[in-house]
Amino acid sequence: MISMNTRKVKAHNLERIKTALKNKSSGTKLNIAGETGLSVATCGNLLNELLESGEVIEIDPAESTGGRPSRRFMYNADYQHVAGFYIRKEGSIKSIHTVTANLLGEVIEENRTDYDSIGIEELESTVEGLAEKDSKISSLSCGVPGVVRDGKIGYCDFHQLKNFDMARFFETNYDLKYVVENDVNTSAFGFYSRKAYPENQNLVYIYFPSKGCPGAGLIINGRIFYGYKHFAGEIGHLPLGIGLEKQGKIQNNPELFAEYVSKIIGSITCILNPKRIILSGLFFTDWITESINVKLQKLDFKQYLPEIIYERDFHESYQHGLIALALEKLSEKTKMNEKEQLGGE
Numbered sequence: 001m002i003s004m005n006t007r008k009v010k011a012h013n014l015e016r017i018k019t020a021l022k023n024k025s026s027g028t029k030l031n032i033a034g035e036t037g038l039s040v041a042t043c044g045n046l047l048n049e050l051l052e053s054g055e056v057i058e059i060d061p062a063e064s065t066g067g068r069p070s071r072r073f074m075y076n077a078d079y080q081h082v083a084g085f086y087i088r089k090e091g092s093i094k095s096i097h098t099v100t101a102n103l104l105g106e107v108i109e110e111n112r113t114d115y116d117s118i119g120i121e122e123l124e125s126t127v128e129g130l131a132e133k134d135s136k137i138s139s140l141s142c143g144v145p146g147v148v149r150d151g152k153i154g155y156c157d158f159h160q161l162k163n164f165d166m167a168r169f170f171e172t173n174y175d176l177k178y179v180v181e182n183d184v185n186t187s188a189f190g191f192y193s194r195k196a197y198p199e200n201q202n203l204v205y206i207y208f209p210s211k212g213c214p215g216a217g218l219i220i221n222g223r224i225f226y227g228y229k230h231f232a233g234e235i236g237h238l239p240l241g242i243g244l245e246k247q248g249k250i251q252n253n254p255e256l257f258a259e260y261v262s263k264i265i266g267s268i269t270c271i272l273n274p275k276r277i278i279l280s281g282l283f284f285t286d287w288i289t290e291s292i293n294v295k296l297q298k299l300d301f302k303q304y305l306p307e308i309i310y311e312r313d314f315h316e317s318y319q320h321g322l323i324a325l326a327l328e329k330l331s332e333k334t335k336m337n338e339k340e341q342l343g344g345e
Helices: 004-022 029-036 040-053 120-133 166-173 183-195 254-271 286-296 315-330
Strands: 056-059 072-075 081-090 093-102 107-115 137-144 146-149 152-156 177-182 203-207 215-220 276-280 307-310
Touching: 004 029, 004 040, 004 072, 029 040, 040 056, 081 120, 081 183, 081 315, 093 120, 093 315, 107 315, 120 137, 120 166, 137 166, 137 183, 137 315, 146 177, 152 166, 166 177, 177 183, 177 315, 183 203, 183 215, 183 276, 183 315, 254 276, 254 286, 286 307
Parallel strands: 081 137, 137 177, 203 276, 276 307
Antiparallel strands: 056 072, 081 093, 093 107, 146 152, 203 215
């Protein structure tokens, strides 16, 4: 009988080979062995399995240097697809944005649909539409503007989805791997991953919705930080003298808004001291960003301030985050700790 640890080691090694091929256009057994640290024999056996499943394909052999030409392999990016969708409320506009991508994270198709209201029926229609259009979708991610814990939505900008157990919804109705995540956490993860920052770097992504309260996504050592009860990043509750009901209104007062944002940055700097803070919001103007910078330079700890980056619309980071989370969900069973890896090849 094959032990659980042996199966984990094999799954982990398969993932290493797939990752090596994803990072290059093609490779031989010798190339892949060098990239992964596995033996040529192990690579050969595992490549045969991937060829049989169709996840790897064989292409024209490498040029001969005198001996028999080496077999050359390429990852099949269309072996499966992933999809994601996010629910957005920007002022009075309510919309659902969808995206499908291949296993290299390359976008195949993206769409946006506006609604008068968004509830469970609209979610169901969105998921079914994605699945019907692309039978290769095997992993799905969903981003929502609210507090999410274990797939259940707590507080949410869409009242029909408040306290909705989206995890149970997926498990009951669809044969797909899924992940449900907060909107700003997803955008933070997307910004971090598409910039390819080193894993030991930290950043905070802050999104200011039109006429709404801001939220922050925290990336620490390359991972989303949730905190106790998944409340980390709910910066609208910071005791800065502006209540929740007023935060969406101060955007109409550039001077007051710049003061508010600079206080948030100062607070986060003192608590987390991240390397970067990304500010996102459609109403950030050159005047507001300059005013924020002037106010930050007056702080007595300005030498510890992070790099401030402005990303007016969070769509690109959000979409990238959805794809990255869906891809990560596909490979989560292959994650191993150092002790498990000691089992060898």
